[in-house]
Amino acid sequence: MKNQKWNAKNIPSQKGRVAIVTGSSSGIGYETARVLANKQASVIIAVRNLDKGNKALAKILQQNKDADVKVMQLDLANLASVKNFAENFQKNYLRLDLLINNAGVMIPPYSKTTDGFELQFGTNHLGHFALTGQLLQLLISTEGSRIVNLSSSAHIMGKIDFDDLNWEKRSYDKWKAYGDSKLASLYFTYELDRKLKDSGIDIIVTASHPGWTATELQRTWGIMEYLSSIFAQDITMGALPTLRAAIEADLKGAEFFGPNGFMTMRGYPIKAETNKLSKDKAIAKKLWVVSEKLTGVKFEFKKKISSSSR
Numbered sequence: 001m002k003n004q005k006w007n008a009k010n011i012p013s014q015k016g017r018v019a020i021v022t023g024s025s026s027g028i029g030y031e032t033a034r035v036l037a038n039k040q041a042s043v044i045i046a047v048r049n050l051d052k053g054n055k056a057l058a059k060i061l062q063q064n065k066d067a068d069v070k071v072m073q074l075d076l077a078n079l080a081s082v083k084n085f086a087e088n089f090q091k092n093y094l095r096l097d098l099l100i101n102n103a104g105v106m107i108p109p110y111s112k113t114t115d116g117f118e119l120q121f122g123t124n125h126l127g128h129f130a131l132t133g134q135l136l137q138l139l140i141s142t143e144g145s146r147i148v149n150l151s152s153s154a155h156i157m158g159k160i161d162f163d164d165l166n167w168e169k170r171s172y173d174k175w176k177a178y179g180d181s182k183l184a185s186l187y188f189t190y191e192l193d194r195k196l197k198d199s200g201i202d203i204i205v206t207a208s209h210p211g212w213t214a215t216e217l218q219r220t221w222g223i224m225e226y227l228s229s230i231f232a233q234d235i236t237m238g239a240l241p242t243l244r245a246a247i248e249a250d251l252k253g254a255e256f257f258g259p260n261g262f263m264t265m266r267g268y269p270i271k272a273e274t275n276k277l278s279k280d281k282a283i284a285k286k287l288w289v290v291s292e293k294l295t296g297v298k299f300e301f302k303k304k305i306s307s308s309s310r
Contacts, residue, residue: 042070136300155179159183201303
């Protein structure tokens with residue numbers, strides 16, 4: 001495939017564009033926000049911990065004093081916080097070009113979100129589902145807008161049990177729960193893409209996975225944390241699939257980007273494939289209905305005639 005060594009140099013100026021990057025106080029989210037800010041985008045660091053967010057902001061400004069970056073509080077494990085963020089954002093911005101649903105939790109001990117959902121499914125999928133739904137009208141009104149959902153090669157471990165989404169009946173398997181949440185991100189990507197196309201709306205929805213990248217997510221890995229320190233790539237490489245999914249021209253929607261190396265663990269970003277189960281339309285439709293019910297967020301697919309400006 002051409003351009004196999006795609007990197008940040010491939011990104012043109014993003015001046016005039018507004019981007020939200022969730023979970024961008026560290027790791028690949030931080031790197032994504034940093035690169036976009038250096039390409040002159042207006043970037044919102046959307047994070048649960050404002051102190052960490054402000055430290056990330058300071059690091060970006062230290063490297064680039066002209067960067068247009070702001071910090072806003074967003075706790076994806078709390079639907080009230082998601083609603084508050086969406087409302088506050090829309091009070092201050094008249095456009096949204098890039099919504100990068102990056103934030104996530106990975107293989108923590110069993111716990112639940114504020115609203116009673118299993119933490120990984122509730123944060124990684126439901127939180128971003130609710131956020132996207134509440135920002136959709138602004139995305140629709142912004143010409144050329146795009147949504148990127150972060151998934152993982154671990155989606156192959158997922159198989160969603162609609163009778164026990166919160167792992168209250170089964171013995172908790174944190175890796176399978178993580179796989180479920182990342183499989184859900186793909187169902188969301190593909191179903192949202194279909195609904196937008198059916199409605200004649202030209203928002204591009206893509207997905208990506210970072211391969212094996214050394215981030216704070218691995219703080220609960222134990223021995224794997226040690227192996228990560230040896231084999232994982234750094235965040236400058238790990239963020240590239242997300243950035244390519246967000247920026248690559250002439251995409252049609254529903255593309256998936258990941259590293260080109262051995263077992264997709266590391267390397268430069270290329271178009272990749274997800275497994276057969278992730279493309280099951282019936283499951284995707286069912287998950288959509290369940291997600292709307294659980295979050296209380298209904299997507300309105302109304303095409304706007306004119307685009308907004310900031």
